[in-house]
Amino acid sequence: MLKPGIILPPHPKSDLVGKFPDKGKLHWYVFDNHKKWKLTSHAHFSIYESDVLPLISDVLFVLDPDFCRFEYLTFAIRNSCHLFIDTIELLSLSQIEQLIELAHEAGTQIAVRADQLYEPLTQKLLQANQFPRIVKGEHASSNFQGELFEHITGFLRILLKLNPTEITETAVAGGNFLSDATDFIDIHLDFADGMVASLTFSSLPTSDSSHLFVYRNGGLTDANFMANMLTLKPENRTIPFSQTSEHETLIHQMNDFLFSVNNLEFSIHSLEEEKEVFLLVKRIKEQLRVKSIHI
Structure with missing residues (x-):
């Protein structure tokens, strides 16, 4: 035991x-x-x-x-x-x-906590035989600076779980309007299998929301959740989740990890996978330093 x-x-x-x-x-x-x-x-x-x-x-x-x-x-x-x-x-x-x-x-095994990969969400997003062709992410936050790269990391974890093939092209643009802080970031990713992802992050004083749209030949999956938490609101086409309680996503991951160790499997977010996210975030930060717009 x-x-x-x-x-x-x-x-x-x-x-x-x-x-x-x-x-x-x-x-x-x-x-x-x-x-x-x-x-x-x-x-x-x-x-x-x-x-x-x-x-x-x-x-x-x-x-x-x-x-x-x-x-x-x-x-x-x-x-x-x-x-x-x-x-x-x-x-x-x-x-x-x-x-x-x-x-x-x-x-x-080494696993890394990733609340974004909550199993009911990934089960819906990773539909068998319906590979994503286009993924669009939109995030707006009133606490943009403090949480910006937390949210970017969260979206990238989902993206790389959706499509583990090589990223062949990365384009990043960002900037600010009448302030010293970054107000928006746009990220465009091309994958080796032809999938395209476009992510937009913006600072809006009156809004805290995140959407992820996954387009397939079989239709559209629309996940709507607040900030980086998997508290999904009931909207049309939204994945039907009940509100997650405090620690619920963590307990699920802990339970999955115990099962994984017991059964010599590895089904949750590994350190190897987090390394790929780490490298992609680093690449985005480097491009952002070069391609920032100041108005």
């Missing part, structure tokens, strides 16, 4: 501990550096220090971004831990590549 460990995130908004996957069957090893989680009301867990978890766990969920650093993740892999990490923001490209290589040598 698996021995899962978890490093809890720093800012609880609701009870994550009570929703641990298979908490009635699995015994969880927990580290709570922030002492903000109410652990006393739950059974099936023990509290340990962070440097002990990789020694006693075979699956480790690193949900505190401060622990998603190269030294700690390397320590966990060398102790044969399968890793689910919250972010790669503290990692360089060379460190990502080293972690991938170490995991291959150790026979372990």
